[in-house]
Amino acid sequence: MTWVFVQSLxxxxxxxxxxxxxxxxxxxxxxxxxxxxxxxxSQLVWGMYxxxxxxxxxxxxxxxxxxxxVICMGALAFVIFKLIVRPLLGSNDTSFILVTLGLSxxxxxxxxxxxxxxxxxxPSPIKTSSIQIGEYTIxxxxxxxxxxxIVLVFAVYALLNKTTLGRAMRATAEKPEVAQxxxxxxxxxxxxxxxxxxxxxxxxxLLITPIYYVTPTSGxxxxxxxxxxxxxxxxxxxxxxxxxGIVIGxxxxxxxxxxxxxxxxxxxxxxxxxxxxxxxxxxxGKGERRA
Amino acid sequence: MKKYLSLKSxxxxxLLVVAxxxxxxxxxxxxxxxxxxxxxxxxxxxxxxxxxxxxGQVSWCHASFVAIGAYSNFILSNDFGITPFLSLPLGIGIxxxxxxxxxxxxxxxxxxxxxxxxxxxxxAVRVLIQYFDKITKGAAGIYVSYKGADFWALTFxxxxxxxxxxxxxxxxxxxxxxxxxxxxxxxYLSAIKGDETAAESLGIEVFKVKLTAFQLSAMLSSVVGCFxxxxxxxxxxxxxxxxxxxxxxxxxxxxxxxxxxxxxxVGGFIVILLIEATSVFFGxxxxxxxxxxxxxxxxxxxxxEGIIALFRKNNAEDSKNMELDKKEEA
Numbered sequence: 001m002t003w004v005f006v007q008s009l010x011x012x013x014x015x016x017x018x019x020x021x022x023x024x025x026x027x028x029x030x031x032x033x034x035x036x037x038x039x040x041x042s043q044l045v046w047g048m049y050x051x052x053x054x055x056x057x058x059x060x061x062x063x064x065x066x067x068x069x070v071i072c073m074g075a076l077a078f079v080i081f082k083l084i085v086r087p088l089l090g091s092n093d094t095s096f097i098l099v100t101l102g103l104s105x106x107x108x109x110x111x112x113x114x115x116x117x118x119x120x121x122x123p124s125p126i127k128t129s130s131i132q133i134g135e136y137t138i139x140x141x142x143x144x145x146x147x148x149x150i151v152l153v154f155a156v157y158a159l160l161n162k163t164t165l166g167r168a169m170r171a172t173a174e175k176p177e178v179a180q181x182x183x184x185x186x187x188x189x190x191x192x193x194x195x196x197x198x199x200x201x202x203x204x205x206l207l208i209t210p211i212y213y214v215t216p217t218s219g220x221x222x223x224x225x226x227x228x229x230x231x232x233x234x235x236x237x238x239x240x241x242x243x244x245g246i247v248i249g250x251x252x253x254x255x256x257x258x259x260x261x262x263x264x265x266x267x268x269x270x271x272x273x274x275x276x277x278x279x280x281x282x283x284x285g286k287g288e289r290r291a
Numbered sequence: 292m293k294k295y296l297s298l299k300s301x302x303x304x305x306l307l308v309v310a311x312x313x314x315x316x317x318x319x320x321x322x323x324x325x326x327x328x329x330x331x332x333x334x335x336x337x338x339x340x341x342x343x344x345x346x347g348q349v350s351w352c353h354a355s356f357v358a359i360g361a362y363s364n365f366i367l368s369n370d371f372g373i374t375p376f377l378s379l380p381l382g383i384g385i386x387x388x389x390x391x392x393x394x395x396x397x398x399x400x401x402x403x404x405x406x407x408x409x410x411x412x413x414x415a416v417r418v419l420i421q422y423f424d425k426i427t428k429g430a431a432g433i434y435v436s437y438k439g440a441d442f443w444a445l446t447f448x449x450x451x452x453x454x455x456x457x458x459x460x461x462x463x464x465x466x467x468x469x470x471x472x473x474x475x476x477x478x479y480l481s482a483i484k485g486d487e488t489a490a491e492s493l494g495i496e497v498f499k500v501k502l503t504a505f506q507l508s509a510m511l512s513s514v515v516g517c518f519x520x521x522x523x524x525x526x527x528x529x530x531x532x533x534x535x536x537x538x539x540x541x542x543x544x545x546x547x548x549x550x551x552x553x554x555x556x557v558g559g560f561i562v563i564l565l566i567e568a569t570s571v572f573f574g575x576x577x578x579x580x581x582x583x584x585x586x587x588x589x590x591x592x593x594x595x596e597g598i599i600a601l602f603r604k605n606n607a608e609d610s611k612n613m614e615l616d617k618k619e620e621a
C-alpha cells in the first residue's frame with residue numbers, strides 16, 4: 001500500500017510538471033491580456049504533430065525538434081493573433097471564451113482532417129527507459145519534461161523581472177492605458193505575450209510525445225486538468241500555475257493509482273469545487289473576487 | 292406597431308402549419324431524421340440560451356444534463372419497464388442537484404470560473420457514467436429494447452412520431468424560455484448581464500438569480516435529453532455526455548442568436564443542415580466538425596448577435612428601447 005502511494009505520488013508530481021508548464025503559458029496570456037486562452041489544449045496537439053512531422057522527415061529524436069516546434073508555434077500564434085484575437089481586443093471576456101473555444105474545436109478537427117484519427121508514435125529508446133530509485137521507478141521522459149518545465153519557468157521569471165521587455169509586459173498587465181501613455185507599444189506586448197503562451201503549449205506537446213500517442217484528441221485531458229490547475233493556483237500568477245499544476249498532478253496520480261484508473265477527472269473536478277468554496281481566488285490569487 | 296406584430300405572428304403560424312404538414316409530402320426516413328435532429332438541437336440550444344444567452348454565463352456541460360435525462364430514461368425503461376414519461380422527474384431531480392453544486396461553487400465569482408468548472412464537470416459526468424458500468428453499461432452504451440410501436444415506451448416504426456414530438460418539445464422549451472424572460476427573475480437576469488455590479492447595488496441577489504436560471508436550464512435540458520434518447524435508440528457516454536455535444540449545443544445557440552427567443556431555433560436548422568451538407572463532402576469526422584469551430588469564430592467576430600439579427604434590422608430601435616425598459620424595471 002505504501003509502495004502504491006509513494007509511486008502514485010512520484011508519477012503525480014512528474015505529470016503535474018507538464019500541467020504546470022502548460023499552465024504557465026495560459027498564465028502569461030491571462031496576466032498580460034486578462035483573457036483565458038481556451039484553445040491552448042489544441043495548440044498542444046499541434047505541437048505534438050509538428051514534433052511528429054519533424055521526426056517523420058528527419059528521423060531524429062523528439063528533443064531535437066525544439067527549434068522547429070518553437071518556430072512553427074510562433075508562426076501559428078502570430079496568425080491566430082492577427083486574425084482572431086486582435087479584432088476582439090477590448091471586447092468582453094465572454095466573447096473571448098467563445099472564440100478561443102471555437103478555435104480549439106477548429107484546430108483539433110483540422111488535425112483530424114489532415115492527419116486522420118489513427119494514433120501516431122515517435123519511437124526512440126528514451127520512451128521506455130526509466131530511472132530506478134530503490135523500489136520506485138521514474139519514467140525518463142516524464143523526468144526530462146519535469147526538468148524542462150523548471151528551466152522554462154525560471155527563464156520566464158527572469159524574462160519578466162530582469163528585461164525591458166518583461167517590464168513592458170508587466171506594465172501592460174497592470175494598466176494598458178497608462179503603459180501606452182508611457183510609450184510602451186501595448187499591441188506588440190500583447191502579440192509577444194500571446195506568442196510566448198502558444199509556444200509554451202507547443203513545447204508541452206513536444207515533451208509529452210514520448211509519453212502519449214499523438215492523436216487529435218490528446219489535448220482533451222489538458223482541457224480539464226491544466227485549466228483547473230491554473231484556477232486553483234490563482235489566475236494570473238506564475239507561482240500559482242506551478243504549484244497548482246503539481247497539486248493537480250498529485251491528486252490525479254493518487255486517484256488513478258489508488259482508487260480507479262478512470263476516475264482522475266472526477267478527483268480533480270472535486271478538488272476544483274473544494275478550492276472554489278474555501279479560497280475562491282486560488283492559492284496565490286490577489287482576490288479578484290466580485291460577488 | 293400592432294399591425295406589424297400580427298404580421299410577424301402570422302408568419303410564425305404559417306411556418307408552424309408548413310412544419311406540421313411537411314411529413315405528408317416526404318417519403319423516406321432520411322430527411323425526417325435530419326429534421327428531428329434539427330428540432331432537438333434547437334430545443335437543447337434554447338435551454339442553453341437561458342443561462343448562456345440571457346445570463347451571459349457560458350456553460351459547456353449541457354451535454355451532461357442531456358445525458359442525465361437520456362440515461363434515466365433508458366435505465367428505467369430497460370431494467371424496470373417504466374415509461375420514459377415517468378423517468379422525467381428523476382432526470383430533472385438529478386440535473387437540479389448537479390446544477391446546484393456547480394452554481395454554488397462558481398456563481399459567487401466573476402470571470403472564466405464558471406466556464407472552466409462546467410468543462411470539468413462535463414468531463415467528470417462522462418467518466419462517472421463509464422465507471423458505474425453495472426448500471427449504465429459503461430462505454431459500451433445502451434440500446435433501447437424495441438417491442439413494437441408503442442407510444443408509452445416511445446418506440447415507433449419510423450421517425451415521423453419523433454418529428455411531432457420534437458416540435459412539441461421545442462415549443463415547450465420556447466414557451467418556458469418566454470415565460471422565464473417575462474418573469475421577475477428573467478428581468479433580474481438581463482439586468483445582471485448588463486452590469487453585474489450595478490444590478491447588485493440595486494438589491495438584486497445576483498447569486499440566487501444566476502443559480503435559478505442555471506437550474507431551470509439544466510432541468511429543461513434533461514427533459515429534452517430524455518426524448519432525444521428515445522429518438523437515438525442507442526446512447527453511449529461518448530455520444531451523449533461528451534464535450535463535443537456541449538460544444539455543438541452552444542454553437543447552435545450562439546450562431547442562431549444569443550438572448551433571443553427564436554435565435555436558437557434558427558440556429559438549430561441552419562447549423563445542423565449545414566453540417567449534414569458538409570459531411571457529404573468531407574466525411575462525418577474531422578472535416579465537417581471543423582465547421583462548428585469556424586462558425587463560432589466567424590459569428591463572434593462579425594455578427595455577435597447571431598444570424599437572427601439579419602431578420603430584424605428594422606426594429607433594432609425597438610429592441611434597444613426594450614432593453615432600456617428592462618433595465619429600468621429591474
